[in-house]
Amino acid sequence: MSQVRNPVDVLLRRLDAQVPVPSYGHPGDAGVDLVTTEAAELAPGERAVLPTGVSIALPDGYAAFVHPRSGLAARCGLALVNAPGTVDAGYRGEIKVIVVNLDPRESVRFERYDRIAQLVVQQVEKVRFHEVAELPGSARAEGGFGSTGGHAAVGGSTGGNGYASVGSDREGQ
Ligand SMILES: O=c1ccn([C@H]2C[C@H](O)[C@@H](COP(=O)(O)OP(=O)(O)OP(=O)(O)O)O2)c(=O)[nH]1
């Protein structure tokens, strides 16, 4: 049985009257799209900090995360340099989106009010750190960076052929 939770109220200020109040495209969506209020053209490899025309006041205990839009990533190679960007509950400034064009050949152009990213609001825990001399043991222990199997062989340091290979990370797919 599905349960519908009440939405969390978030105050929003529009810094540009033409910017739409963000809303979910579909009932189950996690993110609301953000637009740019500035037209921009990014050459391959170029980045820009784009204004969205909105600022928000999140309740304490929440944060908003600026995520890429998959369609722009797949079609244009557009990425966010700091993905996901973190908007703190106490931040009252304009939300900005730090985009980079990862396409090696094509420029990407945005018109004013194009949707360039999406904002996901989430509850976040506050923690207290307790310093200790030794941490409790675990099954993973200190294994990381591919310790569970094959890992990418990258040209150069590993004497590879210049291509990254996912190797046995493909196993089981
Ligand atoms: O994609 C982003 C990421 C951050 N911010 C805003 C909201 C966030 O609360 C503030 C600071 O972000 P962050 O802590 O990631 O940046 P910083 O370089 O550590 O800056 P600061 O020293 O102000 O914390 O910048 C954005 O508008 N967009």
Ligand SMILES: [Mg+2]
């Ligand atoms: Mg910070």
